[in-house]
Amino acid sequence: MQRFAASLYLLMFSRLHARLERLWHIPFFYALALALIAAATPLAFAPYYHFWLMPLLFGALIRLAELKPKHMVLSAYLFWLVAYSSQFWWIHTAMHDVSGLDNVFAVPLTFLMPAVLALYPALAFALWRRFSGSRTLRVGVVLPMLWTLAEFAREQLVPGFGFGWGALGYSQIAEHSPLAGFAPIAGIHAVTWATAALAAWLVLLVDTEGWKERAKAACIIALMVGAGCFLRTQEFTQNTGRPVSVAAVQGNIEQQLKFDESRYLPTYQLYYDLVKQTHAQIVVLPETAFPQFLQNIEPEILTQFAQAAERNGSELAVGVPAFTEDGRNYLNAVVTLPNTQKQPAQQMYAKNHLVPFGEYKPLPIITNPLYRLMNMPLADFQRGGANQAPLNMAGEKVAFNICYEDGFGDDLIAPAKQSTLLANSSNMAWFAGSNAMWQQLQQSQARALEMGRYMIRATNRGATAIVSPQGNIVSIAPTDVAGVLEGTVQGRTGETPYMRLGGSYPLAGLLVILLLALIGWKTRRKPHAAQA
Secondary structure, three states: HHHHHHHHHHHHHHHOOOOOOHHHHHHHHHHHHHHHHHOHHHHHHOOOOOOOOHHHHHHHHHHHHHOOHHHHHHHHHHHHHHHHHOOOOHHHHHHHHHHHOOOOHHHHHHHHHHHHHHHHHHHHHHHHHHHHOOOOHHHHHHHHHHHHHHHHHHHHHOOOOOOOOOOOHHHOOOOOOHHHHHHHOOHHHHHHHHHHHHHHHHHHHHHOHHHHHHHHHHHHHHHHHHHHHHHHHOOOOOEOOOOEEEEEEEEOOOOOEEEEHHHHHHHHHHHHHHHOOOOOOOEEEOOOOOOHHHHHHHHHHHHHHHHHHHHHEEEEEEEEEOOOOOOOOOOEEEEEEEEEOOOOOOOEOOOOOOOOOOOOOOOOHHHHHHHOOOOOOOOOOOOOOOOOEEEEEEEEEEEEEEEHHHHHHHHHHHHHHOOOOEEEEOOOOHHHOOHHHHHHHHHHHHHHHOOOEEEEEEEEEOEEEEOOOOOEEEOOOOOOOOEEEEEEEEEEEEEOOOHHOOOHHHHHHHHHHHHHHHHHHHHHHHHHHOOO
């Protein structure tokens, strides 16, 4: 009876598969399937965390691309144009809803970045199409490597313009995802490779003739998932010292009001009242929580904050813009307020990886006219410098990064090696209630997992959270509400394998070498095949 049921199931599956194959060859249904699958990609990321969905969606793209090999590159480009537009629609929120740019400009500019980013997947599929060999080799081995290199290039190739949001690997940074275990081994791009490989072998499992080939695919899938599960149980860093209490303050200041001079005093009063509430040893305020330049703030205001923290046994770090020493430029900084007993000298971390077109102007001749149409103050910061030392707070060494920097794990390795805790200070009010804040939270989860350290996130409106060294959310504050998120964390020392590698470049280099080796092997086989 069981054999009969299994045979019936396979027969029904084969017939359904055959009908779908015929259906996808019709251009309308092909384009519709491509667009719908691409539009579903945001569901794989935070705040939904349907990590299991991304291998299925990417696998569907592989199969659809195979159905129309002549249009493979165009299919990949259109798929990721729709996918990135769906994932990053918050660009429109920032430009139109918050900054006030008219839709005549805001809508086309919203699609501009996805249109550029989609060139990387198109290039990966163009190279894949040119690679000869068995389908198993091309799909199961070559494509995941090309895809990972494309994602790496998207983040790292053009200095100052890299953008790694939406990489396949981030979809797997979830509590129950086995593939997240690859993050501390070789970073987020290793997770991207594992996700792409899993999708590829799922395609080979479902759409391969012969039980031996399917058994091979099933074994490789099981091996990858099993390896990920094993790696998730490993701890590469160790506890040090005693647990420390921390607090992340969320001010909930609307972006349109944040730099209104008439709102300065109410803003200071709000944060002062919140700081007074907590007795945590380490207190972190969001990016530019203090809206004035540090040098322009009344000394009495800074003194009151420092004294309130000192009375409660706290050490306070505040996000604030600050002039450079020569007074000609300004920095996006986090500073500690001096404490007469525990912290006699002010410490500073200044943001180094700035947002292009948002925090610096790479093409002022083109962009300055647009800035005049938007309400976007402080849009031309200076870099703070690489490898800045952690800030000493309550006996811990806290490696800070500010907002957008959380998307670049390689930049955090050097300070993380010297740190016991990580902290991110952000202002995601630019994106209102969009998914941007949740996608950035998922990046913080990846950084905590890569570095094997707790991450404290203090944001203006969300997502304020405490993340464990395993990349899990320990606690999180409600969004769009002023308050203080408190918790206890444990300092950690030691280095993950990813930290020892020094970043993503060794992985990228290895993939390039392997691809070149495959090309060389295929080239040597062709003359032998011709002679035979």
